[in-house]
Amino acid sequence: AAKAAGRDQAQFFSDEMERVVQRRRTVEIDLQAALKHGGLSLYYQPLFSCSSNEVTGVEALLRWTHPTEGPIAPSEFIPIAEEAGLMPALGSWVLEQAFADSARLPDLEMSINLSPAQLRNAGIEDHLASLIQRHGVRPGRIIFEITENVLLNSSASTTKTMAFIRNLGFKIALDDFGTGYSSLRYLCDFKFDRLKIDRSFVTGINQTGNTFAIAQSAVQLGRHLGMDVVAEGVETEADATVMRFLGCTALQGYYFARPMPIERLEAAVREFARARPLAAGGAA
Ligand code: C2E
């Protein structure tokens, strides 16, 4: 009986592995089709300045609507694209679209996520330089978000590319701070303009407990190093109040606005500007 159970279990695992492998292959092939024939889009999520209570920037977030399966989450398809070698192409698509859209949002900063594979890609430097030329965008308005994974196995060429990006006048943010294999050493070795506190330290934060102490220290660390500090994952008024109290420069999260298509964003920004005096406490 034990032997039969073992066999069943082995069968279960091989079925499960087969399913995972099949899923990856489908995603990979269908993503390539989406790059050629469409199905990709960018959504934008506003960032709210704590000093002005205004929308001062947006983060570009990739969306993929599969022709038969509907929307697939970036947390599923981006890691697959990264491993399959599709990320340079997918990332280039994002850059082109985000730079084109940034002309429609002239008063806002634009954050764009850059993956490890994109930063390792030999063509990235020329591509970024050509984007400035072709779109006439002021580089200081663009903030590239990278995660600690980029730095974990960083080579001399990654470091060189990051320096190149900053020399062009772009800004760089460290995304998802506090997750992954964080090392404070990174903050000594690289110059970041912005620190984004991961939402696992933000959503549901209250004034007691370890999360509060860690979030407080992270905000102070960023501020002491001269960085902007942005809290992601602000879902409630209480989250916003605490993160503002801790000294964040800006807040981002469902409490303020979800990611949305650019058409809706333009209307939402106008609406926020009208509502702001009330949001700030009634002073017109
Ligand atoms: P991220 O860069 O940390 O982006 C923030 C994620 O948090 C987004 O998820 C956003 O929709 C979500 N979010 C924002 N506010 C809240 C909130 O209040 N609560 C919760 N629970 N979530 C919130 P999304 O769009 O699903 O993207 C997930 C991740 O996929 C991103 O995390 C980023 O790492 C990656 N990603 C998305 N677009 C791109 C892209 O164009 N290029 C690259 N390389 N990565 C991307």
Ligand code: MG
């Ligand atoms: Mg990000």
Ligand code: MG
């Ligand atoms: Mg993030």
Ligand code: MG
């Ligand atoms: Mg995150």
